[in-house]
Amino acid sequence: MTTAARTLDTQELEQRVKRMYKEVALEPQREFHFETGRALAERLGYAPEDLNRIPAAAIDSFAGVGHFLDLADIAPGETVLDLGSGSGMDSFLASLAAGRDGRVIGVDMTDAQLAKAARLAAEAGVDNAEFRQGYIEDPPVEAASVDCVISNGVINLSPDKAAVFTAVARALRPGGRLALADIVSTEQLPEGVTCDASLWAACIGGAMQRDSYRRAIEGAGLEIVEWRENDQYRFVSERADNAVRKYGVTSISLLARRP
Numbered sequence: 001m002t003t004a005a006r007t008l009d010t011q012e013l014e015q016r017v018k019r020m021y022k023e024v025a026l027e028p029q030r031e032f033h034f035e036t037g038r039a040l041a042e043r044l045g046y047a048p049e050d051l052n053r054i055p056a057a058a059i060d061s062f063a064g065v066g067h068f069l070d071l072a073d074i075a076p077g078e079t080v081l082d083l084g085s086g087s088g089m090d091s092f093l094a095s096l097a098a099g100r101d102g103r104v105i106g107v108d109m110t111d112a113q114l115a116k117a118a119r120l121a122a123e124a125g126v127d128n129a130e131f132r133q134g135y136i137e138d139p140p141v142e143a144a145s146v147d148c149v150i151s152n153g154v155i156n157l158s159p160d161k162a163a164v165f166t167a168v169a170r171a172l173r174p175g176g177r178l179a180l181a182d183i184v185s186t187e188q189l190p191e192g193v194t195c196d197a198s199l200w201a202a203c204i205g206g207a208m209q210r211d212s213y214r215r216a217i218e219g220a221g222l223e224i225v226e227w228r229e230n231d232q233y234r235f236v237s238e239r240a241d242n243a244v245r246k247y248g249v250t251s252i253s254l255l256a257r258r259p
């Protein structure tokens with residue numbers, strides 16, 4: 001195979017990611033390479049009493065990989081940016097913490113996810129959360145306008161993670177923080193995996209080697225404060241499981257700060 005033939009086709013990837021997460025929004029009960037829904041959320045550490053306070057349909061389409069809202073520690077009045085907000089579960093939880101005087105901006109590139117999150121917000125009378133069409137590499141928010149950026153299971157899907165962390169640093173006010181859960185790998189994944197758009201869309205192929213991931217965050221000028229492993233997260237298909245065992249693909253949560 002030539003080098004050119006082994007390059008990830010980013011346009012194909014975007015279409016696949018959009019197709020997959022459109023299905024997660026519209027048909028959450030289907031089987032995917034990954035788990036979804038309330039049982040997953042509770043296993044990852046989300047408190048049932050918190051989940052009971054937000055729209056159930058947002059939880060049905062939850063496709064995150066870890067819990068990190070304790071690290072985010074969102075205070076009343078804060079502005080929160082949720083990168084890859086999906087059907088909005090973390091955004092709705094963040095909106096409860098930010099309260100009446102705070103606000104949450106969810107950004108996603110998949111129309112069906114945005115439409116679902118916006119509809120659920122309107123139906124539930126949540127008026128401090130809005131959902132904007134956009135890319136996590138260049139989210140539609142003003143520079144230095146955000147107290148806390150959150151993201152769950154999304155940055156691994158980006159072919160340009162350095163751009164995402166640069167965008168996070170730009171969006172955060174000085175002293176602001178980034179709290180996320182994501183997929184990383186112990187070993188650098190081989191091209192056969194990284195150039196497979198379907199494994200990438202399933203949150204495996206895009207997993208960055210963990211030291212490189214740390215360097216990408218620090219390279220954007222952010223300081224990592226805490227890093228923890230999410231042993232409760234698991235992939236469900238055999239193909240995914242092989243990559244997980246061979247290359248140490250795992251879920252982590254972290255907190256970083258803009259100095």
Ligand SMILES: C[S@@+](CC[C@H](N)C(=O)[O-])C[C@H]1O[C@@H](n2cnc3c(N)ncnc32)[C@H](O)[C@@H]1O
Binds near residue numbers: 064157
């Ligand atoms: C694994 S899902 C997670 C969604 C949500 N955070 C959750 O926990 O349920 C990934 C989401 O990120 C979005 N996404 C992936 N890459 C993106 C990008 N480059 N820009 C904007 N959204 C993206 C997808 O549309 C999808 O809704």
